[in-house]
Amino acid sequence: MSKFGPDTVRKVAELARLQLSDIEVAKFTEQLGHILEYVDKLNTLDTSTVEPLLSPLEVATALRLDEVRPSPGAEVMVSLAPDQLYDNYKVPQVMGGN
Amino acid sequence: MIRALHEKLTTKKISSVELAKHYLARIKQDKTNSYITVTEDAALAMARAADNRLAGGEDVTLLTGIPLGLKDLLCTQGIKTTCASKILADYKPPYDATAVARLKAAGATFLGKLNMDEFAMGGSNENSAFGAVRNPINSEYVPGGSSGGSAAAAKAGLAAATLGSDTGGSVRLPAAYTGTVGLKPTYGSVSRYGLVAFASSLDQIGPMGVSAEDCAILLSAIAGHDPFDSTSAQRPVADYVELMKQAGTKKYRIGLPREYFIGGLQKEVGASIDGVVQALKKAGHTLVDISLPHTEFSVAVYYVVAVSEASSNLARFDGVRYGARLGGDRTLTEMYRQTRSLFGDEVKRRIILGTFALSAGYYDAYYKKACQVRRLIKNDFDKAWQSVDVILAPVSPTTAFKIGEKTADPLQIYLNDIFTIPANLAGLPGISVPAGRDAKGLPIGVQFIGKPFAEAELLALARFVEDGVHREEAEHGF
Numbered sequence: 371m372s373k374f375g376p377d378t379v380r381k382v383a384e385l386a387r388l389q390l391s392d393i394e395v396a397k398f399t400e401q402l403g404h405i406l407e408y409v410d411k412l413n414t415l416d417t418s419t420v421e422p423l424l425s426p427l428e429v430a431t432a433l434r435l436d437e438v439r440p441s442p443g444a445e446v447m448v449s450l451a452p453d454q455l456y457d458n459y460k461v462p463q464v465m466g467g468n
Numbered sequence: 469m470i471r472a473l474h475e476k477l478t479t480k481k482i483s484s485v486e487l488a489k490h491y492l493a494r495i496k497q498d499k500t501n502s503y504i505t506v507t508e509d510a511a512l513a514m515a516r517a518a519d520n521r522l523a524g525g526e527d528v529t530l531l532t533g534i535p536l537g538l539k540d541l542l543c544t545q546g547i548k549t550t551c552a553s554k555i556l557a558d559y560k561p562p563y564d565a566t567a568v569a570r571l572k573a574a575g576a577t578f579l580g581k582l583n584m585d586e587f588a589m590g591g592s593n594e595n596s597a598f599g600a601v602r603n604p605i606n607s608e609y610v611p612g613g614s615s616g617g618s619a620a621a622a623k624a625g626l627a628a629a630t631l632g633s634d635t636g637g638s639v640r641l642p643a644a645y646t647g648t649v650g651l652k653p654t655y656g657s658v659s660r661y662g663l664v665a666f667a668s669s670l671d672q673i674g675p676m677g678v679s680a681e682d683c684a685i686l687l688s689a690i691a692g693h694d695p696f697d698s699t700s701a702q703r704p705v706a707d708y709v710e711l712m713k714q715a716g717t718k719k720y721r722i723g724l725p726r727e728y729f730i731g732g733l734q735k736e737v738g739a740s741i742d743g744v745v746q747a748l749k750k751a752g753h754t755l756v757d758i759s760l761p762h763t764e765f766s767v768a769v770y771y772v773v774a775v776s777e778a779s780s781n782l783a784r785f786d787g788v789r790y791g792a793r794l795g796g797d798r799t800l801t802e803m804y805r806q807t808r809s810l811f812g813d814e815v816k817r818r819i820i821l822g823t824f825a826l827s828a829g830y831y832d833a834y835y836k837k838a839c840q841v842r843r844l845i846k847n848d849f850d851k852a853w854q855s856v857d858v859i860l861a862p863v864s865p866t867t868a869f870k871i872g873e874k875t876a877d878p879l880q881i882y883l884n885d886i887f888t889i890p891a892n893l894a895g896l897p898g899i900s901v902p903a904g905r906d907a908k909g910l911p912i913g914v915q916f917i918g919k920p921f922a923e924a925e926l927l928a929l930a931r932f933v934e935d936g937v938h939r940e941e942a943e944h945g946f
Binding site for chain 1: 798799834840
């Protein structure tokens with residue numbers, strides 16, 4: 371599968387922020403190539419006039435009143451984070467690197 | 469099972485605490501690896517509360533004091549919810565899933581959290597960071613997935629009944645492989661609030677147990693509208709035990725889709741379906757040959773749609789707000805990459821495939837194309853409903869396979885879901901009920917697929933199979 375070689379796997383993994391070893395790249399290239407080859411059978415169908423079905427529920431977006439309701443609060447939610455400072459999420463350096 | 473236990477509880481033959489202890493003792497002897505977390509103290513506290521409720525005699529439901537197990541992707545407040553993943557190995561949600569909260573309100577006892585394929589991705593329960601689950605019928609075989617722990621626990625008597633979830637067959641396939649009953653409700657029947665999302669347009673929570681009635685009792689407790697899930701249907705709470713009884717008195721036109729009876733179908737699976745067909749005819753139901761012509765495309769559609777939604781849903785696991793973090797001393801991007809390396813192989817494969825299918829230049833060719841064919845699959849069902857009320861089909865082309873047998877080629881496991889995926893794509897309810905055993909003694913399941921919100925009819929037909937065709941032994945040690 372030329373369109374799904376190791377370089378594509380590396381590029382897509384980078385987009386998805388996944389770190390892969392060379393062994394994983396080789397394994398996934400082969401396995402995903404098989405799957406995409408199988409998926410290609412969809413191209414035997416003419417769907418030019420078919421509207422895509424994104425969800426079984428084809429209804430308008432559900433709306434509700436914009437009311438304040440009880441919630442666990444920032445302290446509880448932030449306490450779940452791997453690293454925090456007061457009621458803030460703490461993350462590593464954002465700028466620099468790749 | 470649930471009704472029998474309920475009667476023991478209300479006639480004081482056993483207390484909720486004794487019942488919880490009975491199941492906890494069985495869990496200690498477990499050889500199937502069904503549980504990721506056993507919550508012994510919490511279970512006993514819940515059982516004590518249930519005993520008080522039973523003593524007062526007020527507000528007692530069929531589930532009061534009944535020990536249940538929950539698939540470990542249902543959020544449980546203060547109790548680990550791992551999704552069988554290293555990335556959530558220590559995650560304790562700050563809230564309960566709606567289905568969990570409703571079972572709690574009914575007075576059920578929770579024994580713990582059940583093993584599964586990581587993030588519900590798999591059909592064999594071999595993709596768990598906490599080890600594979602073994603089939604209680606034969607430990608060399610897989611229990612099916614992704615709700616393998618939920619199925620094995622119900623079968624092996626490690627919980628009176630359980631909840632699983634079904635995105636492409638994850639309740640129905642393990643039910644078939646373990647000889648249990650598993651219901652995938654209509655999309656929107658059960659709130660997905662607090663169900664860790666895999667593919668949001670396909671996921672549904674479903675009950676699993678040793679009988680259709682157990683599934684009906686659980687469904688009655690968990691179904692109904694929830695303002696916290698905008699896709700939850702505006703339907704009132706219903707008594708599915710009563711509805712199942714009423715549905716059981718009616719005669720149905722039952723469709724046999726010819727595309728489901730193809731080469732590759734294990735002979736004994738076909739024979740079991742024949743047995744069910746003969747019994748249904750004898751009981752006065754009408755069997756009709758139908759066609760669902762796009763069935764063969766369902767696996768291809770699913771493995772584009774499900775992975776696309778998964779790649780988007782799993783972007784939230786970034787080591788910032790909850791879950792594990794690796795590489796916190798590096799840059800933000802490097803931290804993301806290292807943290808997300810905690811995902812197992814199958815999850816990584818699906819994120820890559822989904823990201824690819826949604827990426828610029830490939831979106832139309834893969835995601836849009838798959839959604840168009842999804843429409844054709846739904847149209848097939850809509851057409852079928854003009855001539856039949858229910859569809860009868862196999863759950864899987866074969867019975868359970870051996871652990872390790874199919875791990876090298878993921879596509880082989882994907883193809884196992886060909887008969888369960890269409891119901892998810894079209895949002896329809898489906899039930900798997902045991903209909904026999906093969907020559908190796910492995911259970912065979914048959915499936916009924918219904919119109920939207922026809923759960924009562926499916927439960928009634930499953931009960932018909934239990935009463936008239938095949939009944940699996942329910943050995944929970946009483």
